[in-house]
Structures are given as structure tokens and as C-alpha cells.
Amino acid sequence: MTVSAPTAFNDRSSTLRLLLSRRSGKARDLVAPGPDDAELRQILTCASRVPDHGKLAPWRFVVVPKATRAAFGEALVAVLKAENPQATPVLIDNTRAFAHQAPVLVAVLSRVKRDHPIPAWEQELSAGAACQNLLLAAHALGYRGNWLTEWPAFSEGVVRLLGGEPGDRIAGFIFLGSSDKPLEERPRPDYDAVVSTWAPACDL
Numbered sequence: 001m002t003v004s005a006p007t008a009f010n011d012r013s014s015t016l017r018l019l020l021s022r023r024s025g026k027a028r029d030l031v032a033p034g035p036d037d038a039e040l041r042q043i044l045t046c047a048s049r050v051p052d053h054g055k056l057a058p059w060r061f062v063v064v065p066k067a068t069r070a071a072f073g074e075a076l077v078a079v080l081k082a083e084n085p086q087a088t089p090v091l092i093d094n095t096r097a098f099a100h101q102a103p104v105l106v107a108v109l110s111r112v113k114r115d116h117p118i119p120a121w122e123q124e125l126s127a128g129a130a131c132q133n134l135l136l137a138a139h140a141l142g143y144r145g146n147w148l149t150e151w152p153a154f155s156e157g158v159v160r161l162l163g164g165e166p167g168d169r170i171a172g173f174i175f176l177g178s179s180d181k182p183l184e185e186r187p188r189p190d191y192d193a194v195v196s197t198w199a200p201a202c203d204l
């Protein structure tokens, strides 16, 4: 049986350029402009359009607006002190600074349905794909992004602070904005080091 040849997007070379040129900007360097409300809606719509076995939508996006960042930073510090009474002043300052970075901040929650035929691993991978689509959509609109975790991503208190449900995990904090700083390219893996072609080696 033959099927018709795949229809490539007319702008496929720009799509490939987009994929091949994505790289992170440092969250601390990101300043205005960031995506406006309409652009952020587009970005998060793209982030929701990821492979999702079982149509579970096993992720949530929590936007932390610039106007509430000071409150968010203080709330993060309160969680830090509650969970880690030994937190150093440097970590406390860094935590506050973490919350203030970039014009746009989106926390991505991984919300896994337990005891479900779709394995948790697949649902978690879908949340990672959502983060990546989010970054790519922002890149397509000309913004820089940075996917960070740090201690807040591993704190149940921060999950609650974000309005998450018990069992939710934080896939990451994604910071979006602009910067004039030149982006240094980082070494990328050698193609042959990460790609192989399977061949039957032995009888099972």
C-alpha cells in the first residue's frame, strides 16, 4: 500500500532553523520586553499541544505575574525557612532573587494520574515535552527562555504555594524575556555519540 507523500510545511526550513537555533538565555539576564498576554496565551497553547497518551493533560501552567513577584519571593522564603531552618542568608537572598527574574515566569506542574493504565513515566515525559514546547514557542516569537528548577522545584510547600494538588511535582520554572547579551553557544553532543542504528547482534 502506498500513501501520498508527506506534505511539508512551506516554511520548513525556518522551522528547522528555529529548532537548531534554540538555546537558553540566563534567567537573571532577561529583561523587558517579555511576551504580552496575547503572546503568552499563544505560547501556553503551544505548550499544551504535546504528545499526551490518554488525553490526560498531565500538566498545569501557573503564571506568576510581575506584579506579584515580590509576594511570591517572600512566600518562597517563608517555605524555605519552614523546610530548612538552617538556610543560609545567601540562599535566602538567592531565593528572593530567583522569584524576581525575567518579565514572565511560568511554573509548570506535572500532575500524574496514579493507578491509571497510562504509566506515570509517560505522563511525566509529557510534562517535559510541554516545557520544551513552551520554550520553542517563546523562541519563535523572538524571546529568550530559561528552564530552571533549583530547590523550589523539589519542595511540596512550593507546590502548595502554586496552588498545586497533593502529588503534583514541579517540572520547572520557565523564565521568558529579552536580552541584548550575546548568547554563547555551548558544546552540543557529537551526533555519533548519541545516535546509533540497531542491528540484530545475537539470538534471544
Ligand SMILES: Cc1cc2nc3c(=O)[nH]c(=O)nc-3n(C[C@H](O)[C@H](O)[C@H](O)COP(=O)(O)O)c2cc1C
Pocket: 022, 023, 024, 025, 146, 147, 148, 149, 150, 171, 172, 186
Ligand atoms: C528539567 C531541567 C531543569 C533544569 N534546571 C536548571 C537549573 O536549576 N539551573 C541551571 O543552571 N540550569 C538548569 N537547567 C538547564 C538549562 O535549562 C539549560 O538547558 C542549560 O543551561 C543549557 O542551555 P541550552 O538550553 O541552551 O542548551 C535545567 C534543564 C532541565 C531540562
